[in-house]
Amino acid sequence: MSQTRTPLCHDRLRWIPVAVFIYLCAITISKITGLPEFLVGMTNDSAMRLVEVRDLLNGQPWFDLDQTRLGLEGGFEMHWSRLIDAPIAGLILLLDLFTSRARAEYLVIVAWPLIMLGLVMWLVGRIAATLHGPRAAPLAAALSGFMMLQEARFLPGAIDHHNVQIVLLLVTMLGVLGRHDSRALPAGAGAALAASLAIGVETLPLLAVCTFGMVGFWLARGTPERAATLRFAGGGIGGLAVLFPATAPASAYAGGFCDALSVDLALPAALGLGAMAACAYAVSGRALAVRAGILAALFAAVGAFALAVMPSCLHNPLESLDPYLVDRWLTFVTEARSLGDLIAGPAMPYLFGYYALGLAAMTIAAGFAWARKSGDWLLMTVLLAGALTITIYQLRGAPALLAISAPVLGVLVTRLHEDWRARRRPAAGIGAIACCVLAMPMTWGEFSNGASAVLSRVAGPAEAALAPRKDRRACFTPQSLSALAALPTGVVSAPSNFGAQILLHSDHRTLSGPYHRNQSGMRRQLEITMAATPEAAKALLVDTGIDYVVLCPDDPELATLHRHGFTGFGHLLETGERPDFLTRVPHGDANSGLMILAMRQADSGARAPDE
Structure with a gap:
């Protein structure tokens, strides 16, 4: 039966x-x-x-x-x-x-x-x-x-690159863990690694763990892992060889950066994979000490070359951010905050669920690794430790931590379900249900002010994709943005979180958007926002060629700056004061609090509309 x-x-x-x-x-x-x-x-x-x-x-x-x-x-x-x-x-x-x-x-x-x-x-x-x-x-x-x-x-x-990178990370994991299930899997894992590097470096540490996991399997077993290691390295080298010339701009060949695919990233990665392939091809049948020594020497040579010739990938790209922007922007970006920042900052208890879940999944994986003496489970444990460490450093690592935790928790639920079916033990059934419930972030939201907390704080602006907010702070509405777009094309001064929407819905140029390569534009926008007097702000606006100033009452960016003592011209405009060099542009939407202010004609090249 x-x-x-x-x-x-x-x-x-x-x-x-x-x-x-x-x-x-x-x-x-x-x-x-x-x-x-x-x-x-x-x-x-x-x-x-x-x-x-x-x-x-x-x-x-x-x-x-x-x-x-x-x-x-x-x-x-x-x-x-x-x-x-x-x-x-x-x-x-x-x-x-x-x-x-x-x-x-x-x-x-x-x-x-x-x-x-x-x-x-x-x-x-x-x-x-x-x-x-x-x-x-x-x-x-x-x-x-x-x-x-x-x-x-x-x-x-959500059409940014983050969801694709999570998919590619999982493809890489599957190819390494299932390297003996199919010849295509390790080659696909290498190709997925190359594709992920071509897209961005957010998951680079976890991809490195997968790569060193493949190295570890080869070191431990030698010849039985030879073919899989060669396919993995070949897939990675082949992927980089195709994707670099197919997608890299001219600046990538000169290098000097590592926040995107460049020679600084592609060449050391290809050399490292080449070292893996050479060792797997030539010395798989040799003793462990010989394999380890030769591979370590080759990796050391690649590392020394990267350190001496192209060291940009040895640093976090945000470490080069202007300290002015670190103090007035990056510090307040939730996903860039560390666990220490969250503990010291305003109470957001639901965020700690990510850390608890990751720690639980890592402990479960370690238990399976110990009980089964399994290298695959050991790799899962190390991946979870890496993802948890990244999330402790910056909350932006949480989605990858969730994705890596899912198969571990799924196996636990399966084990509990099997135990319940075999023995009809109530504890196993209750444990399986509890594991499923506690694994879902919306549960943590219910524990701290309801699921809306997760949507509004973790998902952030994406909540509007489900249902637009109806209060006065819902500044961006089709009607208000249409009014902005209808103005003569010019340059807009607006908070950084407005930048992408202004570009999407109009032909204007805008100073600021939350992208670290736009440091000069972001800094100038913050200098305007925090100008000590209207006269100082006007001088900056004229010098930058600004035609329109756009802001929102109770805008989170301005409110956060003001709360931390960074105040000035932006806060003055929020309170309703209007210098004589700005004129209000009506947009006709009573449901929008968007403020569109035009520089008067004498101060700007653009035509100032009548009030």
Whole structure:
């Protein structure tokens, strides 16, 4: 009897993740708004991505990543990859054959993050199956869907690169853990590693852990790991060889930066993978000490070369940020805050759930590694330790921590479910349910001021993609943005969180956006905002060629600066005072608190509209 129940149960369970995915898509799509409201609610990064995609579709050259409408005159080169722009643009062009361009954009930016969510669920299921057998896949995949339910990077409208990087990280993990299940998996893992590096370096430490995990397996076993190691290294080298010339702008060949794909990143990575391949090819049958010594010598040579010739990748790109911006911007970015900052700052208890979950998953993985004497589980433990460390350093590591935790928790739930089915132990059933409930971030939200806390604080601006806010601070509305767009094209001074929306909805140039390569524009905007007197602000506005000043009452950026003692011209405008060199531009939307102020004609090159 027991021999037939498990396969039948597994056959029924395999449809659970499909049902969960359909359910999650249905409830998410049911809450989104239509056009044009939906675009108004996009996050900064997603709105900026759509600006890039539009630029590409409108004829901007493939290798030209300059954002000339953001920052001081001339703009700056963005550090994002065409590897994300291309599929989104391609889907828009495809749907454009059947509907309007605006509707095509809308359909793509709604569907894209849901496609990424589906891939995450499938990959988590595959990883869990690799760790514990096929029976672990359905529950792990379903659990991961609920864990990502309120994660901003998988909400409709999220077309930045972060969700793709999580998918590629999981592909790399699957290829390393399942390296003997298929010849294609380790090669695919190497290619996914290369693609992730081509997109950005946010997951670089975790990709390095996967790479060293493959090295560790080869060192421990030698010849049995030779073929998988060669395929992994070959996939990585081949991927870099294709993607670097296909996506890197001219500046990448000169190097000197590591916040995007450049020779400083690609060459050491390729050399390191080449060292792996050479050792696997030549000395797999030698003693452990010989293998370790030769590989260590080659890695040391690569490291010394990188340190001497191209050291930019040995530092966090944000370490070079202007201290002025660190004190007045980066310090207040929630996702850039460390665990120490969260403890010392305002009470946000739900955020500590990420750390508790990661610590629990790491402990569970370590327990499996010890009990099974498993290298795969040891790698999962190290990955979780790395992801937890990154999240302690900066909260932005939390989504990757969730994704890596999902297969571990899925295996635990499967074990408890199996125990309940075999022995009908109530404790096992209750434990499985409790594990599922506590793994979901929305549970922590309920424990601290309700699930809305997760949407408004963790998801941040992405909440507007589900439902626009109705209070006076909901400054960006279709009508108010249309009024701004209708003004003669000029230069806008606005808080950094306004920048992407201004670019998306108008032809204006704006000074500031929350991107570290735009340091000069961000600094000038903050200098205007904190000018001690209207006269000092006017001098900066005129010197920068500003035509319009845009701000919002109770804007979080201005409010945070004021609360920490950084006050000045921006706060003065918020309180309702208007210097004589600015004139109010009505936008006609009573539901929007947006303030559009135009420089008077004598002070600006743009025509000042009548009040």
